[in-house]
Amino acid sequence: MGASIFPIFFFTVVWGGVGIFLPRMVPNGPNQRLMQVVLMITGAVCWLFWLCCYMAQMNPLIGPRLSNRTLLLIAQQWGNPLERF
């Protein structure tokens, strides 16, 4: 599995906090239940969306096809300079 543990842990904690932890801190009031439901759904949905994107790229079955110009550019700009022949 080509997954790195840190991002998974980080984003699960963040959205878990939004969806599970924050609802406990909603103050009492007429809208307490509503706020809790809103936070829970937000947390669940945003976490799932991030997770799907992460999992789709974890084990890529195809790679990107780039023009040679783009390849030269990314080699230069993204810090992976080309080995001279």
Place this chain on the structure above:
Amino acid sequence: MGSLFRSEEMALCQLFLQSEAAYACVSELGELGLVQFRDLNPDVNAFQRKFVNEVRRCDEMERKLRYLEKEIRKDGIPMLDTGESPEAPQPREMIDLEATFEKLENELREVNQNAEALKRNFLELTELKHILRKTQVFFDEAEFGLPPQMADPSSQDEQVTLLGEEGLRAGGQTLKLGFVAGVILRERIPAFERMLWRACRGNVFLRQAEIETPLEDPTTSDQVHKSVFIIFFQGDQLKSRVKKICEGFRATLYPCPEAPSDRREMAMGVMTRIEDLNTVLGQTQDHRHRVLAAAAKNITNWFIKVRKIKAIYHTLNLFNLDVTQKCLIAECWVPSLDLETIQLALRRGTERSGSSVPPILNRMETFENPPTYNRTNKFTSGFQHLVNAYGVASYREANPAPYTIITFPFLFAVMFGDLGHGALMACFGGYLVLKEKPLAAKKIQSDVWTIFFGGRYIILLMGLFSMYTGLIYNDVFSKSLNIFGSNWQNNYDESTLMANKDLQLDPNSTAYLKYPYPFGLDPIWQVAENKIIFLNSYKMKISIIFGVFHMLFGVLLSLWNHTYFRDRMSILCEFIPQIIFMCFLFLYMVLLMFTKWVGYSADSLDVKSGPYCAPSILITFINMVLFKSSKNPSVCDDWMFAGQGALQKLLVIIALLCVPIMLLAKPIMIMRAQKQHQPLTNAGHTNTAAENGDAGYQNEEMMQQTQTQAPHQEEDITEIFIHQGIHTIEYVLGSVSHTASYLRLWALSLAHAQLSEVLWNMVLRNGLTINDWVGGIVLWAIFAFWAMLTVSILVLMEGLSAFLHTLRLHWVEFQSKFYHGQGYGFAPFAFEAILDQASTSPED
């Protein structure tokens, strides 16, 4: 549970009000806005109701106020609107109000009439002034036209007649030339001339001159252009003819003296009179202005008061008068939680009216369907409106609105996903929300504005979620952000690069850094040429995943409804087969997707879990349902995991078995329950008949009754079967079609991304390729064009389109799983609503 999750509990109440206290109590209830009255006199004509006279008086008052408002607006005086709402005045104050309005109206009408008369006078004098001036010109020209010997050199005075001495000399017969002078509208002059020429056979002579300044017409207050004319003729016949023609053309004739000295005297007299009139007119206008300014301070208050009085009397007309004529009876729907508040309001009303008898609020038991009332605040009301637009919830069923608060903006964002466009939308929504008080006070009348302003919280949330999905899709105006560093890199050497125009990076090599981009899509895909292939696979899968979860959530809400209404039969016969059907087929497909994401990889050592053998989920699913075995190439496994074949067969069989359960279980159980009740009632009836001692006759009656009942019940049974059949077919076929329908999330997101890219490549890039300062100017112009297209096409048009699709997904795909929507809304008697409606409608 006074919350948004379910509509409120309503109680039907009877209200007994003493006649004196009724007005004040209804006024208090109107301020509160929590009571919906029912019409207890539905078959009574509007003109026969009890309080029709009072309503008529209110209409009269409103008419006077509207007249006042029109006059105030004509003068351009600003009307003071403090935004506060005065209470409805007591009935005895109504007479005072009526008197005030009557006085104001009469005063205003008098002033207007006087002003009109004065203006008419002024117009006549002005026209006379112009005539005197112009005719002087005519006579001067005539003087210069005379032969010099005719002119008396000594008498340099103005005593020159038009034709000079000639006229007097011609044989004793004095050529008496008469003339008329007048003023006519400039447009009518050509026709006037022609008519004169034809009618008088050319024997009259017309001179005309235009009046340069436009004159004010007293009745219409328009500025019109007029001309002065003078007609010379001879004889009485021609004179009468000319006068008739002038009358026909509405030319006003003025007496113009022949002698120049007389004319000059008249001119001076006219000037003084004009000056006097000007002062009088000015004073009249000032007086009118003062009256209107004084009225303008109070007019909005008065409008509110009169409208409130009218609303109260309309409501009182709905009541029933008691037999003793002392008390009014009303029936109303009231939220159960607010009974205390209403009691307080009623007590306040009775105190204010000084009545001694307290009002009675009596709760009634009823089988009628109560209205649906959802207590919303400014944030939730937008979402509640979205739900209600499809159908108001049935009484006390689960309200989809609280969940819509998040799912709606989220599904919109999946289709809209662009950080830049989302930011624009969020800014617009944020501006509307932050400035909502001043913007609401402006009371802008445009329909489009009302829609945008009413949905400001929706727009804000849609914008924020779109920013999030834009970050995940890594799309900012069709460009990507490279925050964490791409996890793909070039691993080709220079010679390979030079030799090939494009190359594909192999994930099973050093090109891929083994771990995916931590947040969102890798920025490499934006510059890749096969971006769409990868995105298609990804977006289609997430559309189905979110679609299945959304629908499952809907089915779970139906469980909540069944538990609340204690409908155990529905739980067993509907909910359980439904959830099994959906989970075993579609949730299984979702799990397959996750399995494929985890199980198949380009860098696996075994070809069986490599890209070559990765199965298509769609084909797998279709084969599963059709009980076909998948044909994979020989090197690959037939299945993704051990036992998949058997498991799939089992799932499909159980799911298919659920269909007849959904179709038949509930109606059969209902039928059995009814049959059990029937023999009981038969036995019960015959027993009572025997007890009563009446034999045959009553027995027959009972038999007839039960017989009429039995076909009635049979009809019910067929209806129940049909209803259940429709429901089952809808669910089963719907689950397939709705799942596919969620693919619109993919389709719209693809369209949005492509449009955005086209706009960048075809428009903005052209501005970025020119060098030097010329390029700067060109970029400035092109940016304007690009920005306009972005806002109008990508934000507005695509936003509207995605909004519509999200709405459809909610209304059809989500709500068909649990929502009945057969209720009617709670329409309380509230002054706020009535005043809002009254202030917006007549403005059109």
